[in-house]
Amino acid sequence: MQEYDIVIGLEVHSELKTNSKVFCSCKNQFGQAPNTNCCPVCVGLPGALPVLNKKAVELVIKAGLTMGCQINDLAVFERKNYFYPDLAKAYQISQLVRPICLGGQIELEDKVVRLNRIHLEEDAGKLVHCSAAIGTLIDYNRGGVPLMELVTEPDISSADEAVEFLTRLRQRLIYAGVAECKMEQGGLRCDVNVSVKKKGSKELGQRTEMKNLNSFKSVYRAINYEANRQIEILENGGTVVQETRKWDDNHSRSVSMRKKETSSDYRYFPDPDMLAVEIPREDVERIRKTLPLMPDQLRKRYVEEYGLSDYESEILTREKALSDYFNEVLSFYNNPKEVTNWILTEILNKVKDLSEEIAISPSDLAKLLKLVEDKKVTRTNAKEMLARIMENGEKLEALEKEYAGSVDGDALRALVETIVKNNPNAVEDYRTSDTPEKVFRWFTGQVMKETRGKANATKAEEFIRELLK
Numbered sequence: 001m002q003e004y005d006i007v008i009g010l011e012v013h014s015e016l017k018t019n020s021k022v023f024c025s026c027k028n029q030f031g032q033a034p035n036t037n038c039c040p041v042c043v044g045l046p047g048a049l050p051v052l053n054k055k056a057v058e059l060v061i062k063a064g065l066t067m068g069c070q071i072n073d074l075a076v077f078e079r080k081n082y083f084y085p086d087l088a089k090a091y092q093i094s095q096l097v098r099p100i101c102l103g104g105q106i107e108l109e110d111k112v113v114r115l116n117r118i119h120l121e122e123d124a125g126k127l128v129h130c131s132a133a134i135g136t137l138i139d140y141n142r143g144g145v146p147l148m149e150l151v152t153e154p155d156i157s158s159a160d161e162a163v164e165f166l167t168r169l170r171q172r173l174i175y176a177g178v179a180e181c182k183m184e185q186g187g188l189r190c191d192v193n194v195s196v197k198k199k200g201s202k203e204l205g206q207r208t209e210m211k212n213l214n215s216f217k218s219v220y221r222a223i224n225y226e227a228n229r230q231i232e233i234l235e236n237g238g239t240v241v242q243e244t245r246k247w248d249d250n251h252s253r254s255v256s257m258r259k260k261e262t263s264s265d266y267r268y269f270p271d272p273d274m275l276a277v278e279i280p281r282e283d284v285e286r287i288r289k290t291l292p293l294m295p296d297q298l299r300k301r302y303v304e305e306y307g308l309s310d311y312e313s314e315i316l317t318r319e320k321a322l323s324d325y326f327n328e329v330l331s332f333y334n335n336p337k338e339v340t341n342w343i344l345t346e347i348l349n350k351v352k353d354l355s356e357e358i359a360i361s362p363s364d365l366a367k368l369l370k371l372v373e374d375k376k377v378t379r380t381n382a383k384e385m386l387a388r389i390m391e392n393g394e395k396l397e398a399l400e401k402e403y404a405g406s407v408d409g410d411a412l413r414a415l416v417e418t419i420v421k422n423n424p425n426a427v428e429d430y431r432t433s434d435t436p437e438k439v440f441r442w443f444t445g446q447v448m449k450e451t452r453g454k455a456n457a458t459k460a461e462e463f464i465r466e467l468l469k
């Protein structure tokens with residue numbers, strides 16, 4: 001196994017974040033009732049003419065600018081001809097000769113992956129496989145949704161690198177507001193080209209392509225399976241056939257689908273219905289100015305200006321929703337270190353994944369931290385308040401009344417010690433009684449009486465139990 005290099009090139013499709021479809025004014029919206037978001041253009045009825053959505057072109061330019069692509073000054077649309085039931089026109093409007101973006105790159109930890117191009121095309125409808133009696137139904141809602149296709153050079157050398165590449169690409173598209181990349185909705189899909197060659201050899205091996213993978217996990221597993229399959233063939237003296245294979249995630253294997261098609265099989269030709277698109281340099285510069293900070297730039301700012309560690313800033317920028325949240329808390333309470341500590345510990349241990357919406361508003365978190373700073377509540381109480389807000393949906397104002405000025409920590413412990421010391425009979429009672437819980441409640445009652453109800457009850461009980469042992 002060690003004697004082979006793995007070579008991978010990716011073709012990544014992402015649905016763009018526009019309001020309407022790419023060649024008609026139907027809504028670009030997921031999850032609608034089947035075939036309710038369609039019109040003569042996006043189902044390809046005779047005589048219907050496409051009109052280009054300018055926003056979609058802008059988003060592809062924007063994506064390209066975040067990855068250092070060259071933006072063509074003239075982009076052309078071609079028809080890619082093939083029949084499949086989810087493509088009613090029997091051709092897809094796509095780009096071959098003059099895509100919107102050329103070149104560019106994404107930097108990984110240990111290498112740079114060069115991009116070949118990014119172009120704009122339309123998504124196809126969706127086949128819904130039902131029972132044998134019903135058969136397969138077609139939902140054309142997705143047909144005509146703007147799709148950006150990014151093609152890499154074969155610069156990726158392992159399944160880990162492929163996942164790292166996709167993670168960084170996804171981050172960029174989300175940060176730039178180009179795409180939402182909701183993988184569970186098919187918003188980011190990937191064709192994986194894999195070949196192997198003798199270690200160090202200059203010549204690339206024969207590749208196979210696995211289409212339409214929609215999770216990082218299946219990309220990872222598909223690459224490793226396919227590389228091993230090819231190595232085994234070569235080791236046994238065989239040759240790898242260039243073909244399109246289907247990755248079967250349930251059985252963890254790829255199976256042959258068809259002989260690989262080449263671009264000439266599709267009989268591409270310029271779409272006579274589509275004008276070539278001129279992209280003036282002023283437009284490119286205008287779009288460049290709208291680019292927000294990318295995650296790597298934000299990380300740099302967090303480290304250099306806020307004094308955070310590389311680790312902290314890496315986590316905070318992994319999901320845009322999280323870095324937006326962090327930035328917003330800071331706009332109310334400008335103490336990056338403290339805010340980071342709370343987010344990385346107390347908050348993130350209460351969410352399932354980093355992109356989940358955080359169940360305390362940035363302004364409430366800021367207020368809570370201010371209460372701690374002003375010593376109105378103890379740190380321990382603040383943690384409890386946070387848990388009650390995030391887990392039970394309680395309101396900060398109400399909790400503030402309950403906790404503010406409460407007795408906690410060392411002071412509370414000292415108080416419990418005094419009460420226990422001053423009541424040896426009750427202590428004896430607790431240890432010998434048949435109903436020790438009753439005596440225990442008497443002690444908590446004493447603590448509440450002494451503090452006029454302002455003791456941290458959980459902690460008080462903990463101390464009492466400990467001291468009564």
Ligand code: ADP
Nearest residue numbers: 007008009010152153154193194195204205207
């Ligand atoms: P097509 O459009 O016919 O699939 P392309 O030449 O555009 O062909 O390549 C598609 C993808 O395959 C690109 O990402 C490219 O980097 C990758 N690729 C090309 N040759 C190889 C190879 N020998 N091994 C692995 N990937 C390859």
Ligand code: MG
Nearest residue numbers: 011191193209
């Ligand atoms: Mg391909």
Ligand code: ZN
Nearest residue numbers: 024026039042
């Ligand atoms: Zn339409």
